[in-house]
Amino acid sequence: MLELCISRGMLLGAAALSEAQLLALWQQGEAQALKPTSAEVLGPFFRKGAPDNRVLRAPGDAGFPLNVSGKVCDTRGRLIEGAKVDLWHADHHGLYDTKGYRYRTKIAPDAKGLYAVDTVMPGHYSDRPAQHIHYLIAAPGHKTLITQAYFATDPFFEGDPEKNWKKRNIVGNKDLLLPVRLYEGANGAAPHAEITFDIILEKA
Ligand SMILES: [Fe+2]
Structure with a gap:
């Protein structure tokens, strides 16, 4: 051609x-084009209709405070307008809210293409024993992506995610295993963790 x-x-x-x-x-x-973010399974716990909620962590919630953020762009690194990010995960005890919308949100990235959520580190559950956050990202003119973010600090990877990321065939692509940054809490507040998960969508 x-x-x-x-x-x-x-x-x-x-x-x-x-x-x-x-x-x-x-x-x-x-x-030189960026590699699209790889897909993962949807899983059984997706619920449509999550509210646009940037703060999923309620006072007194169990679990390590976690900030999750990133941008949604195309394979040329350009921010995609009109994207919607559905994000959901288990609570600290590894349980999903299957009746309501705890730890579930559907957000539109801001004018800079950034999405950000204040939540807690997901717990483990027996079917998929690596901590993870589910994503469904839709944007005009682009293929809808279903994926998951994983944590390099997860004890599941036994301190060596480079070696163990394929353990039990849970993680489909090593790129989805994210480093975790740890922050001191300001003014005596508890420390919190942070991950950045940038999402790259393919054109439809
Ligand atoms: Fe899950």
Whole structure:
């Protein structure tokens, strides 16, 4: 197809370049595109209709306070307008709220393309014993993505996520295993953890 574009004058070199050079340049540009975030299973606990809630952690909730944030962009790194991020996870004890919307939200990233949620570190449950946060991300003109974020600090990975990320075939792609940053609480508040999960969507 590219050869056809070149022969018909639809792909032109800015400088005098041979067809082979044009092809190589094009392929180099494509290779620089960002890799779309990989998909994971939806799981049985998704609920439609979550409210737009940025604070999922209620006072007194058990669990390590956790800030989750990131941006939603295309494979060229451009922020996608009109994206909606559904995010849900188990509570500290590994239980999902299947009747209400605790630890569930559907948010629109802000004008800078950023989404941010204040929550707690998800607990473990026996069916999928690695801590995780579920995501469903939809955006106009892009493929809807269902995925999950995992924690490199999770005891499930036995302190060596590089070696153990494939354990029990839970994590489908190592890129979904995220480093955790730890912050001191200001003014005597409890410390909190933070992960950044940037989402890259493919064009539809
Ligand atoms: Fe889950």
